[in-house]
Amino acid sequence: xxxxxxxxxxxxxxxxxxxxxxxxxxxxxxxxxxxxxxxxxxxxxxxxxxxxxxxxxxxxxxxxxxxxxxxxxxxxxxxxxxxxxxxxxxxxxxxxxxxxxxxxxxxxxxxxxxxxxxxxxxxxxxxxxxxxxxxxxxxxxxxxxxxxxxxxxxxxxxxxxxxxxxxxxxxxxxxxxxxxxxxxxxxxxxxxxxxxxxxxxxxxxxxxxxxxxxxxxxxxxxxxxxxxxxxxxxxxxxxxxxxxxxxxxxxx
Amino acid sequence: xxxxxxxxxxxxxxxxxxxxxxxxxxxxxxxxxxxxxxxxxxxxxxxxxxxxxxxxxxxxxxxxxxxxxxxxxxxxxxxxxxxxxxxxxxxxxxxxxxxxxxxxxxxxxxxxxxxxxxxxxxxxxxxxxxxxxxxxxxxxxxxxxxxxxxxxxxxxxxxxxxxxxxxxxxxxxxxxxxxxxxxxxxxxxxxxxxxxxxxxxxxxxxxxxxxxxxxxxxxxxxxxxxxxxxxxxxxxxxxxxxxxxxxxxxxxxxxxxxxxxxxxxxxxxxxxxxx
Amino acid sequence: xxxxxxxxxxxxxxxxxxxxxxxxxxxxxxxxxxxxxxxxxxxxxxxxxxxxxxxxxxxxxxxxxxxxxxxxxxxxxxxxxxxxxxxxxxxxxxxxxxxxxxxxxxxxxxxxxxxxxxxxxxxxxxxxxxxxxxxxxxxxxxxxxxxxxxxxxxxxxxxxxxxxxxxxxxxxxxxxxxxxxxxxxxxxxxxxxxxxxxxxxxxxxxxxxxxxxxxxxxxxxxxxxxxxxxxxxxxxxxxxxxxxxxxxxxxxxxxxxxxxxxxxxxxxxxxxxxxxxxxxxxxxxxxxxxxxxxxxxxxxxxxxxxxxxxxxxxxxxxxxxxxxxxxxxxxxxxxxxxxxxxxxxxxxxxxxxxxxxxxxxxxxxxxxx
Ligand SMILES: Cc1cc2nc3c(=O)[nH]c(=O)nc-3n(C[C@H](O)[C@H](O)[C@H](O)COP(=O)(O)OP(=O)(O)OC[C@H]3O[C@@H](n4cnc5c(N)ncnc54)[C@H](O)[C@@H]3O)c2cc1C
Ligand code: SF4
Ligand code: SF4
Ligand code: SF4
Numbered sequence: 001x002x003x004x005x006x007x008x009x010x011x012x013x014x015x016x017x018x019x020x021x022x023x024x025x026x027x028x029x030x031x032x033x034x035x036x037x038x039x040x041x042x043x044x045x046x047x048x049x050x051x052x053x054x055x056x057x058x059x060x061x062x063x064x065x066x067x068x069x070x071x072x073x074x075x076x077x078x079x080x081x082x083x084x085x086x087x088x089x090x091x092x093x094x095x096x097x098x099x100x101x102x103x104x105x106x107x108x109x110x111x112x113x114x115x116x117x118x119x120x121x122x123x124x125x126x127x128x129x130x131x132x133x134x135x136x137x138x139x140x141x142x143x144x145x146x147x148x149x150x151x152x153x154x155x156x157x158x159x160x161x162x163x164x165x166x167x168x169x170x171x172x173x174x175x176x177x178x179x180x181x182x183x184x185x186x187x188x189x190x191x192x193x194x195x196x197x198x199x200x201x202x203x204x205x206x207x208x209x210x211x212x213x214x215x216x217x218x219x220x221x222x223x224x225x226x227x228x229x230x231x232x233x234x235x236x237x238x239x240x241x242x243x244x245x246x247x248x249x250x251x252x
Numbered sequence: 253x254x255x256x257x258x259x260x261x262x263x264x265x266x267x268x269x270x271x272x273x274x275x276x277x278x279x280x281x282x283x284x285x286x287x288x289x290x291x292x293x294x295x296x297x298x299x300x301x302x303x304x305x306x307x308x309x310x311x312x313x314x315x316x317x318x319x320x321x322x323x324x325x326x327x328x329x330x331x332x333x334x335x336x337x338x339x340x341x342x343x344x345x346x347x348x349x350x351x352x353x354x355x356x357x358x359x360x361x362x363x364x365x366x367x368x369x370x371x372x373x374x375x376x377x378x379x380x381x382x383x384x385x386x387x388x389x390x391x392x393x394x395x396x397x398x399x400x401x402x403x404x405x406x407x408x409x410x411x412x413x414x415x416x417x418x419x420x421x422x423x424x425x426x427x428x429x430x431x432x433x434x435x436x437x438x439x440x441x442x443x444x445x446x447x448x449x450x451x452x453x454x455x456x457x458x459x460x461x462x463x464x465x466x467x468x469x470x471x472x473x474x475x476x477x478x479x480x481x482x483x484x485x486x487x488x489x490x491x492x493x494x495x496x497x498x499x500x501x502x503x504x505x506x507x508x509x510x511x512x513x514x515x516x517x518x519x520x521x522x523x524x525x526x527x
Numbered sequence: 528x529x530x531x532x533x534x535x536x537x538x539x540x541x542x543x544x545x546x547x548x549x550x551x552x553x554x555x556x557x558x559x560x561x562x563x564x565x566x567x568x569x570x571x572x573x574x575x576x577x578x579x580x581x582x583x584x585x586x587x588x589x590x591x592x593x594x595x596x597x598x599x600x601x602x603x604x605x606x607x608x609x610x611x612x613x614x615x616x617x618x619x620x621x622x623x624x625x626x627x628x629x630x631x632x633x634x635x636x637x638x639x640x641x642x643x644x645x646x647x648x649x650x651x652x653x654x655x656x657x658x659x660x661x662x663x664x665x666x667x668x669x670x671x672x673x674x675x676x677x678x679x680x681x682x683x684x685x686x687x688x689x690x691x692x693x694x695x696x697x698x699x700x701x702x703x704x705x706x707x708x709x710x711x712x713x714x715x716x717x718x719x720x721x722x723x724x725x726x727x728x729x730x731x732x733x734x735x736x737x738x739x740x741x742x743x744x745x746x747x748x749x750x751x752x753x754x755x756x757x758x759x760x761x762x763x764x765x766x767x768x769x770x771x772x773x774x775x776x777x778x779x780x781x782x783x784x785x786x787x788x789x790x791x792x793x794x795x796x797x798x799x800x801x802x803x804x805x806x807x808x809x810x811x812x813x814x815x816x817x818x819x820x821x822x823x824x825x826x827x828x829x830x831x832x833x834x835x836x837x838x839x840x841x842x843x844x845x846x847x848x849x850x851x852x853x854x855x856x857x858x859x860x861x862x863x864x865x866x867x868x869x870x871x872x873x874x875x876x877x878x879x880x881x882x883x884x885x886x887x888x889x890x891x892x893x894x895x896x
Contacts, residue, residue, distance in 0.1 A: 030811045149809050155304045155329040158806045162791060162827040165877075169795030170619035170822050172610060174565035177877050179592045187790035187877045201565060212828040213842060215788045218878050222590070254669045256805075256820075257624045260632045281632065302626040302633050303809030303816035327834040342632035488833050490804055495668050496823070497802030498830060500852065503768075503859035524775050526844030 004053030004152070006031070007039035009073055011059025011066050012093055012121060016138040017084035018042045018058045024141050031148065054079045054151050056144075060086040060093060062121040074128040081147055082124045085137035089209050089244035092137075093121040097243060123243070132157060135190050137207040137240045143192055161212035163187050164204050167195035176203055183223045183236065188214035188245075209241040216248050255493055258300040258344030259285050263337055264319060269405045273370065274335060275312070275323045278343065286318060293378035294352025294484060294512045297322065298492045300344030301333040308489035308507075311348060312376035314384075320345070323373040323405060349492040350511050353378055353456055354482060361454045361480075362391040365417075366467050368439055368459020372396055372405050374484050374511075375458065379413055392417040393446055397439035397463070399424050401432045420445060439463060440470045450475030456512075458484040465523055468515060481515040502527055533722040536739040536747075540717055541602060543734050544648075545576040547681070547709070550730060551646040556679055559615060560648030561608065566594060570610035573648060580605060587689035587870065590879035603649055603713050606689040607869050611798035612658050615645050616674045617665065621820040623805060628814045640670070644677030650707070651685045652700030653692075653869040657798035659706060663861045664801045670820075679726060682707035684747065686754050691870030693760040693883060699867040701754045712747045719743050762868065762883040763890065768855030770890065775847065779892045783885055784842035786878050793872035793880075794824035794849060799857075799865050802830070825849055850882060850889075 008018050022028055022043055031037070038048040055077040061067055074080060082088045090097065096104055097120040105112035124130055134143055134157075143159055150157040160166070164186035168175060176198050177184040184203035186195070192208045210216075220233045228236070237245040253259070261278040268274050280286035291311050298306045299322065307330040313321035326335050337343060352374075363382070365375055375394075382392060394417040398404045401423050410419055420442040426432035435442060439459070455471050457464045464483045471481055487499040487506045499506035502521030504513065521527050551558050552574065560573035563580045573579065585605040586593045597604045622638045650658075665671035685694075685701035694700030703710050708727035712719040719739055722728050774780075794800040804823040809816040823830060825848045831838035839845050857865030866882070873881045 034811045145811065146808065149303075149811050152811065152813060153303045153809050154333065158808065160827070161829075162824075163788070165790040165792045166795065166822070166824065166827070169609070169792060172564075172569060172571075172614065172619075174567040174569065175592075175609070175792070175875060175877070176565075178590060178875055179566045181591070184877075187788040187792070211789075213789045215786075215842070215878075218786050218788055221786075222877060222879070254624075254637050255667065256669060257635050257637050259635075262632075302628065303807050303813060305807050306805075340631070344633070344635075486833065487838065488831050491820075493667055495665055495671075495801060496804060496820075497825065498804070498823075500825075500848075500856070502772075503856035505860070520772050526839050526841060526847075527775070 003034060003036040005038040005048075005050070006035035007052040007055045007073075007077070008042065009039070009055060009057050010041070011057065011070065011087065011124075012062040013059030013084065013086040013091065015042065015058070017087075017136075018056070020138055020141050020144060024145075027141060027145055034152065035148070050076065052077045054081065054148070056081050056083050057087050057124055058083050060090045060121045060123060061118070061127055062093060063117055065116070067118075067127055070124060070127050079131045079151055080124075080128070081132045081134055082130050083134045083139050083144065085135065085207065085209065085240045087124045088133045088135050089241045090121045090123050092240050092242075094243035095238060096121060098238070098246070121243075134159070135208045136192055140192055140194065159192065161190050163211045164189045164191050164193070164195050164198070164208070167191045168198050171195060171199065173199045176201060177222075181226050183226050183228055185219070185236065188216055188219050205239055206237070206241050206245065209244045210248055214245075214248050216245065253285070255346060256491070258298070258346050260342050261320065261345045263339055263341050263343060266339055269323060270403050273323060273325045273405055275321055276334070276343075277313075278320045278322070278345065279318070280320065280345070281342070289320070289348070291315060291348035292352035292355060293381055294374050295348040295350050296374075296511065297345050297347030298349065298489070299324075299330070299334060300346065301330060301337075302344065304333045305330050306344075306346070306490075306492075307331055307334070308349075308492065310374035312373050314377055314380035321376075323370070323376070325370050346492060349507055351509065353512050354514070355381075357454050357480075357482075358382075358387060358390070360387070360390075361452050362393075362449060364393045364448065364453055364455040364471070365395065366439055366455060366457045366459070367394075367396045368463040369398060369403070370405070371457075371459035371463075371484070375456070376406060378456070379417075383412065383416055386416050391448075393448070394419045395439050395442040396420070397422045397424070397442075397459070401426050401430045418446065438466070440466050443470050443474065448474065454480040454482070456482050456484075461485075478519065479514060479516045482512055483515060484511045485513060485518070486511065533724055533728060536744060537720045537722070537731075537736040538717050538739045538743060539720050539731075539734060539736045542576065543736070544602065544711075544718065546734050547730060548573060548575060548648065550733060551679060555643050556646035557643045558646045558648065561603075561605070563594070567592060568594070568605050568608035570608070570614065570647075576602070579649075584687060585689060587691045587874040589691065589873050589881050590876050592874050599715060601687070601713060603683045603711070604687050606685065606687055606692060607651060607654065607871060609796045609871060609875055611654050611796075611869070611871070612647060612650065613661060613798055613801070615647075616658075616661060616678075617671055617801060617803075619822045621670055621803075623670070623818040623820055626816040626818070640673030644679065645674070646679035646681070648681045650680055650682045652682070652703045653694045653697075653867040654798050655680070655682060655703060655706040656697075656699040656867045657869070660799045660861060660863060660865065660867070661801065664799075679730070680707045681709045681711065684710065684712040684751055684754075686713060686750050688754055688758050689870060689874070691760060691873040692758050692868065693762050693870060694868035695755055695758055696760075696762040696764065696883075697864055697866055697868035701758070702751045712750065714743070714746060719747050760870070760883055762866070762886060764854075764864065766890075767864070768858045770893070771851045771855040774889050774893045777889050777893055779885075779888050780843045780847045782888075783846050783880065786880055787842050787846045788878050789826045789828070789842050789845060790877060791824040791826040792875045792877060793882075794826060795822060796871040796875045797853070798867060798869055798871065799853075800824070825852070850885060853882070854886060
């Protein structure tokens with residue numbers, strides 16, 4: 001059987017997610033053995049075009065040109081996976097969605113008229129159908145390997161969407177919110193990182209985006225009793241996944 | 253044997269039933285396990301495809317056969333993976349699990365079987381059993397509803413069942429070119445066409461939950477008592493042996509207390525929202 | 528449950544506990560006991576008495592936990608932390624088996640239990656009841672049973688219960704009455720030790736002890752009584768399980784759902800919650816797969832998902848499942864309540880939801896309806 005063709009594409013992002021692939025060492029060898037890595041500028045400059053079995057897409061859509069590009073990729077891809085917070089939720093740069101882009105442009109660039117940017121930085125799924133969204137900033141290697149393994153076996157990835165708390169409790173990590181009164185986003189954040197931050201005694205800041213059924217209002221009330229102001233709470237949610245949390249925050 | 257780990261079975265035959273449903277005949281590889289394996293109609297196995305996962309599937313072969321049969325509808329990952337297997341391939345099996353149909357109730361009673369869609373599968377081994385050991389003087393009814401004529405499973409077996417059962421079929425809808433001459437509408441409609449002696453009739457039902465609920469209602473209207481009605485329930489199944497909690501339905505574990513329940517055992521919970 | 532004491536009570540010096548720990552490790556036990564971890568008292572490997580949280584106490588409130596230091600170096604001056612026996616007997620990640628593909632079929636390698644049994648130190652009455660409950664839940668589970676079979680238990684009578692405890696309501700504490708090999712009651716200067724089994728007797732062979740004075744036994748009674756009296760939280764079990772079967776549509780469930788985070792912490796810390804999910808992971812080359820069973824919870828949205836849809840899509844239904852299972856279904860399933868009154872779910876709920884108060888609210892609003 002021919003190896004499935006794998007492509008990795010980058011949009012508005014920092015490269016951190018795609019770099020977790022070469023970073024995998026052993027995992028990379030396995031990937032290279034099972035996939036034909038057809039397009040991956042972060043790894044090799046030879047571009048092989050055509051139809052891809054699986055495309056991993058990093059980065060958000062923030063320019064008109066990127067809209068065209070993602071549509072073309074979708075047309076040439078069987079199974080499209082977004083990797084990371086940018087591609088899945090608009091990323092840190094989606095903070096601009098909350099404010100006036102024009103003002104930013106003027107403040108940052110000497111000639112703002114040369115900047116051809118969309119008003120909002122939006123997730124890939126806003127423009128094209130996405131088969132699976134892998135959350136995280138950056139994504140976890142285990143998560144990515146699971147996505148690839150499940151793609152090969154034609155099953156859904158075993159990737160859960162419940163809270164980080166599940167993972168803390170399984171690992172036996174003491175709860176920083178209950179035991180130390182630290183405003184941890186874990187209870188409303190999607191699991192997948194391995195609950196790293198609380199295991200170092202600090203709070204989760206939501207890298208993996210909202211959990212499957214986040215009750216932001218209730219956690220906010222708890223944060224208020226810890227002494228956070230409403231604005232401080234808003235700021236805590238206005239991070240890497242601001243756009244995704246914002247969707248729920250508006251609703252609740 | 254560790255009941256959390258599967259044993260191997262070889263696919264001997266694959267028979268297409270309908271466009272999305274097929275029947276597998278399995279031969280357990282290990283001779284000792286094969287000899288030891290026994291079940292009652294209505295029980296199920298967990299079928300396993302390595303690297304994909306497991307699915308709960310009713311056993312539909314005759315109890316005295318050494319080979320195990322399963323009728324499977326393609327639903328999601330596991331069932332699709334099973335449908336991609338070929339004759340000679342190996343599949344994992346755990347089981348049998350659960351409590352099947354209460355065979356002791358057949359003594360001295362008439363039996364009404366009501367099946368909706370794939371709900372006919374857990375009855376097949378019971379049907380076989382009754383063909384073989386029917387009670388003198390007892391009456392047997394088989395009421396079966398499918399979506400369309402094309403979705404009728406075990407179609408060519410019905411003439412045989414007809415020798416013992418009064419068989420009534422119905423479909424939700426049929427294309428004109430299918431020349432369907434039978435009934436159309438829900439299974440419960442078929443009840444109007446038969447005469448039963450409610451005091452000596454027991455009913456076994458399997459199908460979508462709504463169909464089972466309306467059947468129960470109708471049967472009780474006809475005079476059946478609550479404790480003469482049995483239904484086979486379905487919930488998310490993961491371990492099959494009562495330790496994962498997924499299949500809980502009220503206080504019942506579908507996998508070990510069921511899937512077949514006396515209606516009286518679950519009467520408080522059936523029809524409750526989001527139980 | 529009958530009292531099971533193997534012989535007359537003894538008195539041992541506090542340091543003698545160290546000898547017992549050493550002796551148990553020498554006999555090949557993995558000794559597990561309370562130890563300070565990240566501002567909490569968890570259960571972990573113990574090699575010497577220095578590993579125990581000597582002198583520590585805990586303050587537990589709804590949704591809050593903190594440690595403090597007693598003036599005296601009590602060995603067991605605290606109440607239950609987030610961990611319970613289930614972490615060890617039904618581990619959060621249990622590998623079930625590995626699969627290796629062969630040309631025709633596959634080879635299954637079951638992860639068999641290997642060797643060293645656990646010895647648990649400082650287990651309380653509520654957790655012994657929980658153990659008894661898990662024994663019933665996992666009666667047919669080969670993995671649990673293998674871990675469970677040979678365990679050794681040093682229990683303690685609970686002298687410093689926390690604000691979230693309500694074991695008297697559940698009839699499960701604070702006094703230990705059964706299910707131990709050795710039982711300690713901590714006095715200021717020494718331990719009163721009771722022996723519950725032949726195994727327990729063997730374990731103290733080399734340990735210096737003397738027969739306890741009658742006054743010590745009185746003292747134990749007194750401590751347990753005052754401990755019991757100091758527990759103010761109650762759960763009214765009157766009318767359970769049927770009470771909750773009438774309240775499936777009580778509007779209060781929706782009120783709880785407004786506060787509930789669906790975070791699952793309560794189920795994870797509960798010593799009797801057993802739910803799990805087994806999943807396959809497969810290697811990229813498809814030649815091997817491993818099936819792992821991992822703690823899950825009825826609070827996870829997909830817990831009751833089937834192909835055709837989800838049986839419990841709302842938080843309302845998921846919280847209701849949790850409370851109704853613990854306090855009602857369980858009684859039908861295993862003949863006892865699934866709640867042992869340990870209070871963990873109350874302490875560790877980030878939203879400060881208290882099962883005893885919510886039951887009360889359901890009871891009251893149910894009456895009004
Ligand atoms: C007692 C019992 C007997 C059954 N008998 C048969 C039978 O004879 N023939 C047949 O075709 N089907 C039968 N089913 C239904 C069958 O189990 C599901 O269709 C199958 O599990 C779907 O798995 P999947 O991976 O293909 O679907 P997916 O859609 O990929 O899986 C859905 C998700 O739900 C989980 N799940 C767990 N239990 C179920 C369930 N009951 N239904 C759907 N998803 C479930 C899966 O593990 C997965 O997480 C039976 C179910 C039960 C409970
Ligand atoms: S329900 Fe709460 S109080 Fe009861 S045993 Fe579980 S964690 Fe303890
Ligand atoms: S309360 Fe929920 S997690 Fe706990 S045992 Fe019951 S169903 Fe499982
Ligand atoms: S009751 Fe509390 S701990 Fe349990 S899921 Fe809800 S918020 Fe989390």
